[in-house]
Amino acid sequence: MIPATFDYHAPKTLDEAIALLVRLGDTAKILAGGQSLIPAMRFRLASPEVLVDIGRIRDLAYVDERGDHLAIGAMTREHALEASPAVAASYPLLLDTAKVIADPLVRNKATVGGNLAHADPANDHPATMLAYDAQIIARGPGGTRTIAIDDLFVGLFETSLEPGEILTEIRIPKPAAASGGAYLKIERKVGDYAVAAVAVQLELAGAAIKNIRIGLTNVSPIPQRAKAAEAALAGKQPTDDVLEAAGQAAAAECNPSADLRGQVDYKRDLVRVLTKRAVRRAIQRAQGGRP
Amino acid sequence: MSQHEITVIINGEKHTRKIDARTLLVHFIREDLGLTGTHVGCDTTSCGACTVSLDGEAVKSCTVFAVQADGATIETVEGIATNGKLHPLQEGFWERHGLQCGFCTPGMLISARALLARNPKPTDDEIRHGISGNLCRCTGYNKIVEAIQYAADKLRADKGA
Numbered sequence: 377m378i379p380a381t382f383d384y385h386a387p388k389t390l391d392e393a394i395a396l397l398v399r400l401g402d403t404a405k406i407l408a409g410g411q412s413l414i415p416a417m418r419f420r421l422a423s424p425e426v427l428v429d430i431g432r433i434r435d436l437a438y439v440d441e442r443g444d445h446l447a448i449g450a451m452t453r454e455h456a457l458e459a460s461p462a463v464a465a466s467y468p469l470l471l472d473t474a475k476v477i478a479d480p481l482v483r484n485k486a487t488v489g490g491n492l493a494h495a496d497p498a499n500d501h502p503a504t505m506l507a508y509d510a511q512i513i514a515r516g517p518g519g520t521r522t523i524a525i526d527d528l529f530v531g532l533f534e535t536s537l538e539p540g541e542i543l544t545e546i547r548i549p550k551p552a553a554a555s556g557g558a559y560l561k562i563e564r565k566v567g568d569y570a571v572a573a574v575a576v577q578l579e580l581a582g583a584a585i586k587n588i589r590i591g592l593t594n595v596s597p598i599p600q601r602a603k604a605a606e607a608a609l610a611g612k613q614p615t616d617d618v619l620e621a622a623g624q625a626a627a628a629e630c631n632p633s634a635d636l637r638g639q640v641d642y643k644r645d646l647v648r649v650l651t652k653r654a655v656r657r658a659i660q661r662a663q664g665g666r667p
Numbered sequence: 668m669s670q671h672e673i674t675v676i677i678n679g680e681k682h683t684r685k686i687d688a689r690t691l692l693v694h695f696i697r698e699d700l701g702l703t704g705t706h707v708g709c710d711t712t713s714c715g716a717c718t719v720s721l722d723g724e725a726v727k728s729c730t731v732f733a734v735q736a737d738g739a740t741i742e743t744v745e746g747i748a749t750n751g752k753l754h755p756l757q758e759g760f761w762e763r764h765g766l767q768c769g770f771c772t773p774g775m776l777i778s779a780r781a782l783l784a785r786n787p788k789p790t791d792d793e794i795r796h797g798i799s800g801n802l803c804r805c806t807g808y809n810k811i812v813e814a815i816q817y818a819a820d821k822l823r824a825d826k827g828a
Contacts, residue, residue: 377710378689378691378694379689380689381668381687381688381689382668382669382688382689383668383669383688384669384671384688384732384734386734386735386737407732407735410730410731410732410735411712411730414691414712414730414731414732415711415712415730417689418691418710418711418729419711427688429734429735431735453724455724478800479715479799479800480725480778480796480797480798480799480800481715481718481725481726481727481778481800481801482712482727482730482800484724484725484726485721485724485726485727485730485731566799566800567713567799567800
């Protein structure tokens with residue numbers, strides 16, 4: 377399958393890219409790793425008139441620990457997360473996620489920024505970044521601004537990025553001591569999107585859960601947090617009853633649709649079970665000293 | 668529709684061609700350069716038959732525009748033997764019967780080579796994960812894992828020698 381025709385630009389700098397996007401308006405689409413966009417173009421689900429390839433802009437690929445946060449450049453390949461000692465040491469939720477995105481070949485090309493900017497609720501990073509309470513750095517004609525991850529996803533494949541803005545960096549707050557996280561995904565086979573997946577990041581205070589954020593993958597039209605489940609856990613000791621109540625809350629507040637991957641009831645039950653398991657694993661990690 | 672002149676080094680040889688922006692790397696390799704060892708399988712970023720090495724990373728060449736590869740160094744299955752001598756992976760696939768129909772083999776070889784470059788002594792499980800972007804519908808994978816282990820042993824022995 378061959379994509380429709382388009383014009384192609386490969387700017388060397390962010391300023392050049394932003395100027396192009398401003399000039400071209402709606403006709404242009406940003407090409408990052410291309411692992412979602414190119415298949416969509418081949419299926420003719422997307423037929424942008426112009427592609428602005430940001431792959432030739434220097435210095436957009438990095439994973440840096442910077443004091444109180446981990447900074448990830450938008451063009452960082454997924455594989456770089458798997459290979460990062462900083463991620464392995466302090467960000468187990470992110471490492472869990474990086475290992476189950478698509479397949480190893482796709483992860484060599486796919487980018488973290490693209491995964492988020494595509495705003496596909498079936499993608500894995502949205503739930504994980506929601507759980508981390510990440511910040512998104514975007515640069516546009518008006519300069520640079522920070523977007524809270526809670527404000528990034530506004531619709532199916534739709535973000536709050538303005539026309540002409542480019543997502544340039546993701547910042548994950550450094551987890552406090554006694555923190556832990558986990559990402560659990562059920563997929564039919566390697567490379568498929570999740571039937572359902574749950575991302576948990578929490579902090580313990582003694583035996584109780586002090587703070588917790590939970591993100592859900594592919595069970596709603598917009599990447600969403602499981603806020604009722606979070607409320608069922610925050611401040612509580614994670615007894616079996618508390619976990620079950622949280623799992624049921626998450627199952628009730630998600631909004632899956634029936635498709636080839638399963639019926640609605642099945643997906644809700646997966647969310648219930650995965651929420652409990654992911655919270656348990658996050659607690660184990662928090663207790664094991666892994667932040 | 669924009670056209671672009673691109674230059675790539677494939678299997679050590681430099682090639683310059685003018686292409687449409689929408690030309691996929693796999694079609695550029697097969698049709699413009701005549702290197703048909705790289706296969707088109709699923710056409711949907713699933714099967715890995717089109718896997719090539721792009722600046723050292725194994726990628727699905729059906730999901731890269733050729734214009735993105737301008738200036739890149741690419742290796743395909745045609746480039747992995749040296750002076751007519753099979754690469755230890757090719758030898759392993761031969762000795763351990765790592766193929767039946769052979770359609771997935773070029774992609775398997777490129778993926779496996781990248782895997783062994785990152786991890787010279789993989790466990791069977793690591794091999795299975797490493798080639799999980801490459802589908803084989805004949806072998807059931809056991810023979811492919813054995814073939815890659817054969818090559819890993821041989822590469823380590825060669826290095827030690």
